[in-house]
Structures are given as C-alpha cells and as structure tokens.
Amino acid sequence: MKQQVSSTINGEPVEFLCAADETALEVLRNRLSLTGTKEGCSTGDCGACSVLLDDRLVCSCLVFAAELEGRSVTTVEGIATPEQLHPVQQKLLEHAALQCGICTPGVVVAAKALIDANPNPTEEETRYWLAGNLCRCTGYDKIIRAVMDAAAEMRGATP
Amino acid sequence: MESFAYQAPNSLDAALALLAVQRQASVRTQILAGGTDMIVQLRSIDRDPRMIVDIKRIPETRRIALSADGLILGAAVAGAELSARGDVAAIYPGLVEAADLIGSTQIQGRASVGGNLCNASPAGDTIPALIANAAICQIAGPGGWRELPVEDFVVGVGRNALEPGEFLVALRLPVPAARSADAYLRFIPRTEMDIAVASAGVRVALDEQGVCTQARVAIGAVAVTALLVPEAAEALIGTRLDEAACAAAAAASSAAARPISDKRGTETYRRQVVGVLTRRAAVIARDRALGGQA
Numbered sequence: 319m320k321q322q323v324s325s326t327i328n329g330e331p332v333e334f335l336c337a338a339d340e341t342a343l344e345v346l347r348n349r350l351s352l353t354g355t356k357e358g359c360s361t362g363d364c365g366a367c368s369v370l371l372d373d374r375l376v377c378s379c380l381v382f383a384a385e386l387e388g389r390s391v392t393t394v395e396g397i398a399t400p401e402q403l404h405p406v407q408q409k410l411l412e413h414a415a416l417q418c419g420i421c422t423p424g425v426v427v428a429a430k431a432l433i434d435a436n437p438n439p440t441e442e443e444t445r446y447w448l449a450g451n452l453c454r455c456t457g458y459d460k461i462i463r464a465v466m467d468a469a470a471e472m473r474g475a476t477p
Numbered sequence: 478m479e480s481f482a483y484q485a486p487n488s489l490d491a492a493l494a495l496l497a498v499q500r501q502a503s504v505r506t507q508i509l510a511g512g513t514d515m516i517v518q519l520r521s522i523d524r525d526p527r528m529i530v531d532i533k534r535i536p537e538t539r540r541i542a543l544s545a546d547g548l549i550l551g552a553a554v555a556g557a558e559l560s561a562r563g564d565v566a567a568i569y570p571g572l573v574e575a576a577d578l579i580g581s582t583q584i585q586g587r588a589s590v591g592g593n594l595c596n597a598s599p600a601g602d603t604i605p606a607l608i609a610n611a612a613i614c615q616i617a618g619p620g621g622w623r624e625l626p627v628e629d630f631v632v633g634v635g636r637n638a639l640e641p642g643e644f645l646v647a648l649r650l651p652v653p654a655a656r657s658a659d660a661y662l663r664f665i666p667r668t669e670m671d672i673a674v675a676s677a678g679v680r681v682a683l684d685e686q687g688v689c690t691q692a693r694v695a696i697g698a699v700a701v702t703a704l705l706v707p708e709a710a711e712a713l714i715g716t717r718l719d720e721a722a723c724a725a726a727a728a729a730s731s732a733a734a735r736p737i738s739d740k741r742g743t744e745t746y747r748r749q750v751v752g753v754l755t756r757r758a759a760v761i762a763r764d765r766a767l768g769g770q771a
Contacts, residue, residue: 319482337480338481338483339519341516360520361521362513371586374586375583377584380511380584381516382509384483384531387485428583431582432582446582446669448582449669450582450584
C-alpha cells in the first residue's frame with residue numbers, strides 16, 4: 319500500500335507516493351530526481367546521504383519517506399542560490415577539497431549545519447562534527463581547512 | 478502481512494488502539510523512534526514485512542521535563558535534543574555523556590535513549606548510565622501503565638521485557654540527592670564512533686564531610702545485559718571514595734563481569750578494563766559531586 323506524503327523540500331511544497339519501507343533517500347533520488355544526495359553505505363555510517371530534516375542533520379537513508387509528512391527537508395540542491403554558491407561550496411572548490419565527489423554533497427550539508435549552529439568552530443569541533451562524513455580521497459585535511467575558512471568568511475573575519 | 482505498512486499515531490490512546498487492532502489481527506508490529514538501529518536491521522537481517530508504528534508524533538515520547546520529581550525523558554527524544562539541554566546535563570552529566578557517545582552528528586539527530594534501551598544491545602551506551610541513575614521505564618500497554626526498573630527491562634541480547642501491545646513511552650529518573658553526580662565511561666580502540674568493549678556508569682552521593690552515602694554502579698558490554706553491581710556500590714558507601722575504596726569497587730565490577738571473547742576484546746581483557754572504568758568513573762562522579770555539580 320502506497321502512502322501519500324506532503325512535505326516541503328528545499329522550500330517548495332512537494333507531494334509524493336511511497337511504499338511504507340521506502341527511505342527518504344530513495345524517494346529523493348528515485349521519485350523526486352534530487353540526485354545530489356548520494357547513497358554510500360545505506361547504514362548511517364558514511365554520511366553521503368546527509369540532509370537537514372526540520373533543520374537537523376540526519377542521514378536520509380535512516381529516515382522513512384513516510385516520516386516526511388508535514389516536515390521540511392533541505393538537500394544539497396537547496397544550499398546554493400541560482401546566483402551564488404554557498405561559502406562552504408566555494409571554499410571546497412578553492413581548497414580543492416574533493417576528488418571523486420561522492421562524499422561532497424553530504425559534507426556541504428553537514429558543514430552548513432555546523433556553521434549555522436556554531437559560527438566559530440574550532441578545528442577539533444569541526445573534525446568531530448564531520449566525523450560522520452567519510453571521505454576516501456582527500457585525507458580530510460583540505461575539507462577541514464575549507465569548512466573553517468568558510469566559517470571565517472561567513473562571520474566576516476579576516477583570514 | 479504481504480507488505481510493509483506505516484502509521485504515525487499522534488496520541489497515546491491512538492497508538493494503543495492501533496497496537497490493539499494489530500495484535501487482534503496477529504499482524505507483526507514494530508515501534509519506530511529514531512530508527513538508527515531499526516532501519517538498518519530491516520534492510521539486512523530482518524526483512525519481513527510488518528506494521529511500523531512511528532511514536533514520534535506522540536507528545537509524551539518527545540518530552541524532556543525536569544521538575545522537583547526528577548527527569549522525564551520521552552522515549553523518542555533524539556540525542557541532539559538531549560545534549561542541547563544544559564539543565565539536564567548539569568544534573569545527569571553521565572547520562573548525557575553516554576548519549577553523546579552514540580554515533581555521528583547525523584545519528585545524534587535521530588537516535589534516542591529510549592531506542593538505545595529497547596534495542597537491548599549488550600554494549601548499548603545509555604543503559605549502564607540509566608541503571609546508575611536508577612531510571613524507571615514508563616510503559617503503556619493494553620492493561621494501562623506500568624513501571625519497570627531499567628535493570629529489569631533488558632532480558633537478553635536484543636530482547637526486552639515489553640509484552641505484545643506495549644511500548645516504552647518515557648524514562649523517569651529520580652531526583653539525585655544533594656552533593657551527587659554521575660559519570661559514564663566506555664573503552665573503545667578509536668576516539669569515537671565505535672562500540673564499547675567495556676563500560677561503566679556510576680552515581681555517588683556524598684554527605685557534608687565528603688563521605689559517600691549512596692552509590693550505584695552499572696557495567697556494560699561484559700555480559701548479555703548491562704549489570705547493576707551492588708557489591709561495587711557497597712565498596713564505595715561509607716568511604717571518602719579514596720584510592721582503596723575505588724580499587725575495591727573496581728575489583729567488584731571485574732568479579733561481577735561475565736564477558737565473552739570476541740574480535741573487540743578477550744574475556745580477560747574486558748574483565749580487567751571494566752574494573753578500571755569503574756574506578757575512573759567513580760573518581761569523576763566524586764569530583765563532580767565535590768565540585769558542586771549536583
């Protein structure tokens with residue numbers, strides 16, 4: 319039996335049908351064509367599928383799509399504006415903080431959530447916050463530098 | 478049942494009515510809180526269709542209520558919601574530490590203390606911390622409400638004491654005495670995001686001279702369930718929690734442990750480590766109690 323769900327995704331009202339055991343990740347990618355959110359492990363370990371659910375960072379693979387009724391979701395597609403990348407995205411580019419790019423959408427969403435919650439994170443706080451976003455390419459250092467640089471820019475600090 | 482179904486009742490009564498109907502029809506049901514264990518299991522080791530009953534829209538499962546009667550912690554409160562409550566962490570720092578240790582930021586956004594308890598892993602981090610705090614399960618079911626101490630709730634690996642048609646609504650933690658504090662420690666071979674090899678939760682209360690008047694010690698990952706260790710508490714009560722008393726409590730925890738050997742640690746190693754963790758947690762709890770962190 320399909321469930322009918324009304325949700326808000328990246329600020330837009332969205333209605334979809336889903337099976338009861340379908341995850342939010344599957345609906346985003348397969349039914350709503352929001353393929354920016356990546357599937358890595360589907361067990362909540364890698365963070366590639368990170369989204370904001372009512373502004374809280376979660377793995378969309380560990381959320382049932384039916385749970386989205388009446389709730390709001392922000393995916394990586396909702397982070398930039400048509401005119402401008404989000405500072406986190408811009409700094410990831412400038413620091414060359416990605417290679418294959420599979421982890422990057424999750425990193426962008428998680429880093430935005432970090433800076434929203436804590437505009438001036440220490441390196442340790444940044445590393446712990448992003449510990450649920452696995453990256454097998456970069457060795458993390460450039461990601462951490464980029465996120466801290468983005469946070470500095472967003473609070474108007476000079477580097 | 479041929480396919481999965483999902484319902485999210487918005488009141489206790491609606492949830493109980495739904496569970497009663499499903500029970501009458503012999504439909505398998507499973508309660509959903511944060512889902513961080515359940516959805517993984519449903520996709521791997523246990524794929525059979527069932528009715529998923531999401532309890533997160535029931536107000537009683539979402540409450541964090543701190544009062545003169547203690548703490549009521551709704552079963553579906555996410556770790557991140559609990560961590561944000563400094564007033565709770567001031568009184569139950571060990572419980573909040575235990576909840577904070579579970580998973581990444583993303584997992585913290587969903588995983589609940591109630592779910593960690595119901596999942597009933599021998600290594601569940603919040604379980605020893607709850608037992609140390611003498612937490613009581615508040616359970617709703619067809620026969621009305623009942624309460625059960627946390628140490629009696631977990632009955633085996635992955636098994637809890639809930640009867641068909643029942644679910645955990647909240648946890649109730651009594652008000653600690655004056656000059657009292659708790660602490661929780663686990664050992665893992667990494668800095669975070671791992672499963673406890675051994676763990677210990679301790680709460681102590683001190684009198685005005687610094688003598689321990691009450692203590693509760695619970696240990697985790699060293700038996701099929703977390704264990705309350707009265708012998709360790711007795712070793713602490715009546716002392717100033719000095720080195721000898723803490724060493725005696727450590728020995729009592731090691732003696733009470735019934736660990737297995739597996740890839741995360743041998744039986745001998747776990748028995749040793751759980752004693753060390755008991756001693757260190759007792760010292761942290763003592764220092765917090767002395768430092769005025771009630």
